[in-house]
Amino acid sequence: MQPKVEEHEVLAIQVSRSNGGSRTFKFNDGYEEVIINKIVNWINTSSSAERPTELELNQTPLSKIKIRMKNGEIATIEPAYHCIYEKQAKNCILADGEVILTKSKIKVRLNSVELFDWLLVGWKFESVGAPKEELLEETLYTRYFNYLNNTYSDFIMCPAIDKIERINGDTRRHIIHASALNYGAHHGDVPYDRIRITLTDTPEEGVEINRVITEKAVSRKESLLQCRRGN
Incomplete structure (x- = not known):
């Protein structure tokens, strides 16, 4: 065997x-x-x-x-x-x-x-520690994560900034698309869940969370891609 x-x-x-x-x-x-x-x-x-x-x-x-x-x-x-x-x-x-x-x-x-x-x-x-790009994403995600309520407190695993768009071409105003997995599943007993966040960040209004959705039981392939290990 x-x-x-x-x-x-x-x-x-x-x-x-x-x-x-x-x-x-x-x-x-x-x-x-x-x-x-x-x-x-x-x-x-x-x-x-x-x-x-x-x-x-x-x-x-x-x-x-x-x-x-x-x-x-x-x-x-x-x-x-x-x-x-x-x-x-x-x-x-x-x-x-x-x-x-x-x-x-x-x-x-x-x-x-x-x-x-x-x-x-x-x-x-194998890289020693996280690459600079990952650290920058983690820093941004941490900033925006603080605006979520406690319902999503476990979603801190493999944070990613999936997309950033300028609002009307203005370099000071952005729409941010972010995502992360739930840390509670990192032992591998159950599949990961994932949240996807859409928010705006502007000088006038600051950070505003527009949408948060939860994807239940994402596949192993998707969780590896989320953690930048899909290849």
Whole structure:
């Protein structure tokens, strides 16, 4: 049976290379949590590869992921290899797009190009903290969020400014379209809800909320897009 990993079980993910370099992604970091969820989704949606799970190598794996669970368990992901025996000599090369997952003493070989690529090089290119554009959106959203009543107090997850329009071309007057997910669903037990806000911001009237709608149980694809992780 292919073991699964639940998002809410994970405390941190550490990836390291045998020739140096490592990085740890922590679940309690709001930005890195999204990266962890991406890795977990790749694990759970990958297919089994009916090939050997033992590396049969005499050297340390090129790269390795350690998934630290909240219960103290550690699962690992390593690159898989193809080994060929010729004239009593063994030649092993990386199996492109395949990894080996070990969890709860169960070892399985998985087909996952995404996991394979991330394990070897992709982790190096994950942003450290939120990009400047996201921080600017969060700042604007926080300003406008304060004008909502307590009914929407939980909608603080992955805020986004979806669109800004000038009113009659005036650079001081704008119509703002914003959105966010409810933080209460971030453990993954239930789907996210989302609010969409339309407001005006002018020197004369200040901020006026024109419309707030709630979308119930948005799809996983939509929630990933909301959190800028849809690709």
